[in-house]
Amino acid sequence: xxxxxxxxxxxxxxxxxxxxxxxxxxxLIPRFSPVNPIDDMISRMTAFQTIDPQAVVAMRANxxxxxxxxxxxxxxxxxxWRRLLAGDLGPSFQNFxxxxxxxxxxxxxxxxxxxTTTTLISWLLGIFVGSLVGYFQxxxxxxxxxRLVIVIYPTPYxxxxxxxxxxxxxxxxxxxMVGGAQGSPALTWNYISSILRFGFLPAMSIVxxxxxxxxxxxxxLSTTEIASDYVQYAELAAVPKRRIVMxxxxxxxxxxxxxxxxxxxxxxxxxxxxxEVMFGYPGLGSKLFTAIxxxxxxxxxxxxxxxxxxxxxxxxxVDLLYPVFDPRVRLR
Amino acid sequence: xxxxIETNNLRAYYITKAYGVERxxxxxxxxxxxxxxxxxxxxxxxxxxxxxxxxxxLLNAYQPPLTVVGGEVIYNLDGERLNAAxxxxxxxxxxxxxxxxxxxxxxxxxxxxxxxxxxxxHDFISAHRDVTKNESYAMTAEYLRDLGLPxxxxxxxxxxxxxxxxxxxxxxxxxxxxxKLIFADEPTTALxxxxxxxxxxxxxxxxxxxxxxxxxxxxxxxxxxxxxxRIAILYAGKLVEEAETRTILxxxxxxxxxxxxxxxxxLDSREELMSIPGRPPALDRPPSGxxxxxxxxxxxxxxxxxxxxLIQIAPRHFTACHVVEEELSHAQAV
Numbered sequence: 001x002x003x004x005x006x007x008x009x010x011x012x013x014x015x016x017x018x019x020x021x022x023x024x025x026x027x028l029i030p031r032f033s034p035v036n037p038i039d040d041m042i043s044r045m046t047a048f049q050t051i052d053p054q055a056v057v058a059m060r061a062n063x064x065x066x067x068x069x070x071x072x073x074x075x076x077x078x079x080x081w082r083r084l085l086a087g088d089l090g091p092s093f094q095n096f097x098x099x100x101x102x103x104x105x106x107x108x109x110x111x112x113x114x115x116t117t118t119t120l121i122s123w124l125l126g127i128f129v130g131s132l133v134g135y136f137q138x139x140x141x142x143x144x145x146x147r148l149v150i151v152i153y154p155t156p157y158x159x160x161x162x163x164x165x166x167x168x169x170x171x172x173x174x175x176x177m178v179g180g181a182q183g184s185p186a187l188t189w190n191y192i193s194s195i196l197r198f199g200f201l202p203a204m205s206i207v208x209x210x211x212x213x214x215x216x217x218x219x220x221l222s223t224t225e226i227a228s229d230y231v232q233y234a235e236l237a238a239v240p241k242r243r244i245v246m247x248x249x250x251x252x253x254x255x256x257x258x259x260x261x262x263x264x265x266x267x268x269x270x271x272x273x274x275x276e277v278m279f280g281y282p283g284l285g286s287k288l289f290t291a292i293x294x295x296x297x298x299x300x301x302x303x304x305x306x307x308x309x310x311x312x313x314x315x316x317x318v319d320l321l322y323p324v325f326d327p328r329v330r331l332r
Numbered sequence: 333x334x335x336x337i338e339t340n341n342l343r344a345y346y347i348t349k350a351y352g353v354e355r356x357x358x359x360x361x362x363x364x365x366x367x368x369x370x371x372x373x374x375x376x377x378x379x380x381x382x383x384x385x386x387x388x389x390l391l392n393a394y395q396p397p398l399t400v401v402g403g404e405v406i407y408n409l410d411g412e413r414l415n416a417a418x419x420x421x422x423x424x425x426x427x428x429x430x431x432x433x434x435x436x437x438x439x440x441x442x443x444x445x446x447x448x449x450x451x452x453x454h455d456f457i458s459a460h461r462d463v464t465k466n467e468s469y470a471m472t473a474e475y476l477r478d479l480g481l482p483x484x485x486x487x488x489x490x491x492x493x494x495x496x497x498x499x500x501x502x503x504x505x506x507x508x509x510x511x512k513l514i515f516a517d518e519p520t521t522a523l524x525x526x527x528x529x530x531x532x533x534x535x536x537x538x539x540x541x542x543x544x545x546x547x548x549x550x551x552x553x554x555x556x557x558x559x560x561x562r563i564a565i566l567y568a569g570k571l572v573e574e575a576e577t578r579t580i581l582x583x584x585x586x587x588x589x590x591x592x593x594x595x596x597x598x599l600d601s602r603e604e605l606m607s608i609p610g611r612p613p614a615l616d617r618p619p620s621g622x623x624x625x626x627x628x629x630x631x632x633x634x635x636x637x638x639x640x641x642l643i644q645i646a647p648r649h650f651t652a653c654h655v656v657e658e659e660l661s662h663a664q665a666v
Contacts, residue, residue, distance in 0.1 A: 229442045230441060230443060233436055237429050237456050238428045238460070243459075247444070247447060251444075293409075325452055326445075328445060
């Protein structure tokens with residue numbers, strides 16, 4: 001219980017503070033922006049027709065009320081928190097009156113599905129292959145593989161995505177170009193297989209980049225690890241190489257990897273913006289992209305809030321899980 | 333009983349090449365040893381004299397830049413005569429831990445920090461025996477009990493143990509499969525004196541239980557005096573004297589050995605202790621002739637040019653020194 005009082009509870013309090021500060025900053029930043037979405041909208045409406053000035057004033061008051069932009073900054077702030085805690089993120093400005101939570105909710109499963117799978121695959125693959133290459137770094141296959149990854153690593157993933165799209169959707173039309181699935185949502189093989197087919201290329205472009213990054217990290221970490229006394233000693237004792245790679249090299253480099261995984265999973269709610277836009281994937285990234293283009297504050301804020309909570313929670317979980325991965329982690 | 337391991341004119345050099353400049357460090361130069369089955373053989377010498385290099389070669393576990401450029405290492409294990417240079421990787425792995433084993437220098441860090449002690453034991457046992465986890469746990473528990481280690485270390489992680497305990501666990505880990513030939517590299521260095529005593533006792537127990545051969549490498553003559561049957565003195569990659577422990581301690585012949593023994597504290601005398609003048613030579617350009625001549629008070633002209641041979645001066649007592657050789661021929665002439 002000592003642990004609970006001196007470590008776990010303060011850590012959870014810290015998590016709450018991070019979220020509070022994040023939400024406050026998210027609230028303030030758009031309000032300091034010179035663009036006022038209501039002015040924007042009214043000027044668009046009045047651009048091609050004349051409207052009675054009194055009607056415009058009434059409309060403005062109406063909209064300010066709707067969007068939570070009336071009253072002083074403090075009033076707005078309090079109202080903002082009240083609505084937030086009730087799970088109400090307000091309406092979308094552009095797709096009025098659809099609530100933001102509904103729009104985010106529609107994009108969320110796509111993004112979460114795509115990113116959980118790709119993050120886990122690239123994480124596991126990167127650690128495993130990277131550590132193997134680090135361990136067998138004098139073998140030819142390892143050196144070839146490493147050079148290959150070093151070429152892939154600095155390639156921005158929008159270029160990888162573009163290449164995949166051109167080759168496998170245009171010239172060799174194996175995969176569809178745009179969309180998330182075909183047909184109406186149902187638990188049928190047709191629908192599920194179409195999700196896999198539509199998701200394959202976006203997934204590949206994320207996996208390749210993520211794999212390369214983790215590969216290089218795992219290789220660097222395992223290179224220091226194989227020089228350690230305990231790996232050298234186990235090798236001298238002819239402990240099987242498989243055991244050394246798994247229980248000695250990888251096991252001892254897990255901390256930074258777990259950290260990276262939790263933060264990547266937390267960052268998932270931002271969506272994979274570029275890939276989603278490029279493949280017309282109906283996830284959060286596409287929504288965020290449209291929202292930024294049309295200054296749809298509520299949606300931007302909704303997605304930002306989600307990713308703040310995601311990242312804060314991710315690092316909270318890592319901190320609480322550290323002792324599981326390294327027995328040397330002890331409370332001082 | 334015959335020699336369990338022997339070397340014949342063994343030369344092992346570190347050969348490095350950088351920007352076309354070749355550098356050769358003669359860490360082990362022309363060493364011939366016969367280590368008898370069942371004995372405790374001590375190898376002594378100051379830092380940088382080639383002790384650990386010799387051990388690497390004896391273990392047949394060396395990688396470039398360390399290269400054996402001449403001579404051979406031969407194992408006589410269970411009636412089988414094996415030349416280390418001819419052994420395949422497979423044979424080498426087979427031999428380790430079952431027949432020959434190694435207690436490393438700085439045992440503090442040789443245990444995997446994220447694995448419980450019993451799992452490290454399982455890794456090492458299962459590498460050579462077909463055992464289940466529970467069988468190796470049982471083997472470990474029994475062995476630790478035999479050696480007087482508390483049972484609770486089984487479930488501990490290395491960082492939870494004291495330095496002395498970690499060293500003892502490492503000795504147990506190295507000898508769990510009862511190897512015939514055990515190499516120990518500075519097993520007591522970095523431990524305080526009280527703990528040292530326990531570790532020495534444990535090494536003795538392990539060695540005596542199965543009559544294994546123990547090759548003990550340390551700069552600490554006190555440890556040798558406690559454990560070793562015979563001692564070899566190494567200086568700058570050369571074997572300068574070899575004799576039974578008692579002989580080395582009471583009648584050292586080689587000037588270097590004499591210095592070593594005189595530098596030990598003595599209970600009876602209150603004199604200031606002498607240290608050896610000068611410093612050990614760099615092994616990439618060793619002195620000509622006798623490698624000790626620059627620091628030797630007895631050095632003569634011959635010592636500067638001609639390398640002394642290792643000669644027998646008494647039964648089981650060998651030394652390589654021109655001065656001793658001369659004295660001996662005088663004594664015989666008289």
